[in-house]
Amino acid sequence: MTPRQTRLIQSLADTLPDRAIVTDRTDIAPWETDWRQRWHGTAPILFAPDSVAQVQAIVAAAGRERVPLVPQGGNTSMVGGATPPADGTAVILSLRRLNRIRSIDANAGLAIVEAGVILADLHAAAAAVGRRFPLTLGSRGSATIGGLVSTNAGGTQVLRWGTMRGLVAGVEAVLADGSLYDGLAALKKDNRGYDPNQLLIGAEGTLGIVTAATLRLAPAIASRAVGWIGLASPDDALRLLRRFQAAGDLVESFELLPAESLAAVLAHVPGARAPLAGEHRWHVLVEAVISDPDAPSPAQFIERVLVQAIAENMVEDATIAVNEAQAEAFWRIRDSISDAERATGPAAQHDISVPVEAMPRFLIEAAAACEARFPGTRASGFGHLGDGNVHFHVRAPRGADRATWLAEEAPVVTRFVDDLVVAAGGSISAEHGIGQMKLAELERLSPPPRMAMLRAIKQALDPHGIFNPGKLVALAPGAVAE
Numbered sequence: 001m002t003p004r005q006t007r008l009i010q011s012l013a014d015t016l017p018d019r020a021i022v023t024d025r026t027d028i029a030p031w032e033t034d035w036r037q038r039w040h041g042t043a044p045i046l047f048a049p050d051s052v053a054q055v056q057a058i059v060a061a062a063g064r065e066r067v068p069l070v071p072q073g074g075n076t077s078m079v080g081g082a083t084p085p086a087d088g089t090a091v092i093l094s095l096r097r098l099n100r101i102r103s104i105d106a107n108a109g110l111a112i113v114e115a116g117v118i119l120a121d122l123h124a125a126a127a128a129v130g131r132r133f134p135l136t137l138g139s140r141g142s143a144t145i146g147g148l149v150s151t152n153a154g155g156t157q158v159l160r161w162g163t164m165r166g167l168v169a170g171v172e173a174v175l176a177d178g179s180l181y182d183g184l185a186a187l188k189k190d191n192r193g194y195d196p197n198q199l200l201i202g203a204e205g206t207l208g209i210v211t212a213a214t215l216r217l218a219p220a221i222a223s224r225a226v227g228w229i230g231l232a233s234p235d236d237a238l239r240l241l242r243r244f245q246a247a248g249d250l251v252e253s254f255e256l257l258p259a260e261s262l263a264a265v266l267a268h269v270p271g272a273r274a275p276l277a278g279e280h281r282w283h284v285l286v287e288a289v290i291s292d293p294d295a296p297s298p299a300q301f302i303e304r305v306l307v308q309a310i311a312e313n314m315v316e317d318a319t320i321a322v323n324e325a326q327a328e329a330f331w332r333i334r335d336s337i338s339d340a341e342r343a344t345g346p347a348a349q350h351d352i353s354v355p356v357e358a359m360p361r362f363l364i365e366a367a368a369a370c371e372a373r374f375p376g377t378r379a380s381g382f383g384h385l386g387d388g389n390v391h392f393h394v395r396a397p398r399g400a401d402r403a404t405w406l407a408e409e410a411p412v413v414t415r416f417v418d419d420l421v422v423a424a425g426g427s428i429s430a431e432h433g434i435g436q437m438k439l440a441e442l443e444r445l446s447p448p449p450r451m452a453m454l455r456a457i458k459q460a461l462d463p464h465g466i467f468n469p470g471k472l473v474a475l476a477p478g479a480v481a482e
Contacts, residue, residue: 060178
């Protein structure tokens with residue numbers, strides 16, 4: 001523990017309860033490593049406040065002592081965004097105990113939720129009043145609202161509801177001097193200039209500590225239907241998506257995956273079964289929902305579109321889940337792809353996005369380019385076709401040593417893939433954020449004016465660099481005041 005960190009604890013001893021200051025190495029250790037065991041740090045202190053006032057006190061004291069803070073929720077970042085640096089200079093600020101749902105207004109469709117509320121708990125609370133929060137993730141049992149806001153999380157329902165940015169109606173956050181920014185009012189019109197809420201959303205905790213958010217709720221689902229479709233190409237999948245969208249506003253998810261991804265799940269996930277009898281090069285999982293129980297069923301909607309698409313040879317085969325168990329089985333295949341492909345061997349995995357209309361071509365051409373550039377590798381992509389989000393994986397040659405390939409070859413592969421993404425007009429981070437994993441690539445590939453703007457915002461809101469050091473954007477050398 002550094003002298004500054006010691007003084008920080010001493011200055012807070014009379015303000016915080018004992019349970020809010022954790023220094024036991026056994027208790028801190030699980031939070032020093034990301035959940036995928038890829039990023040490892042050291043933090044001599046873990047603060048665990050249970051009120052906004054306590055967060056304010058911690059931030060104000062850390063600012064005075066120039067002790068960096070790493071905000072942390074469920075620790076489910078995919079890019080090392082919540083892992084402290086390895087040198088022990090930063091401490092962890094856990095928001096997990098700020099876990100109150102302050103209010104839910106079913107009529108207004110709004111919930112005011114603190115940063116430590118777990119996504120699954122919000123889902124349950126919204127359901128109890130006949131509403132729902134239309135964002136879901138595989139980590140919904142551990143991901144927290146503060147983390148979802150700070151990373152502008154996506155998920156499988158972006159097609160209809162947008163990312164977290166579109167679901168947040170207001171933000172409360174503690175700023176670098178310990179003051180409280182209260183932007184929780186859900187105003188439909190507000191033309192007071194720059195929008196601090198939007199700056200804080202997706203900032204990965206580098207501009208302020210999100211303590212609560214006002215979230216938009218949607219009507220509860222009266223009925224849903226889930227279909228599995230076999231196709232010949234991604235182009236056919238995009239044509240089918242446009243057909244569904246022209247037919248009505250019922251589709252919430254439209255997931256595209258290649259045959260090799262399905263094969264990996266069937267080989268490595270116990271109990272998984274192929275939804276269709278025949279072989280198909282590409283597959284789509286589609287989900288449609290209705291909120292009005294008197295409306296035509298979503299199964300009829302999907303069937304009507306598919307009948308015409310099959311007649312036009314746009315679709316090779318399809319099935320609609322006959323019950324919830326089968327619907328969940330279809331979704332289990334989609335949710336298991338990353339783990340199943342990981343079981344086949346090491347891979348360079350990329351969360352990227354390209355314009356929706358460019359996604360079919362990118363999937364084919366980028367895979368071919370990678371396999372040609374790196375002989376022996378196998379490349380493919382799957383993801384959310386409706387929003388252009390591709391999870392693009394380049395798997396190591398068979399027999400490659402995992403540790404060696406990931407350390408020496410995977411970074412070269414990633415630079416190559418990122419170059420392809422930028423050339424296609426896309427983004428090197430679609431929904432996982434930048435964190436520390438993509439920091440260097442963001443610097444390498446971003447136009448200088450963009451980086452200058454990011455640094456200027458960081459410098460203005462966090463002049464001493466105490467918020468989440470080494471993530472998203474680093475201040476220019478010498479810019480941090482000592």
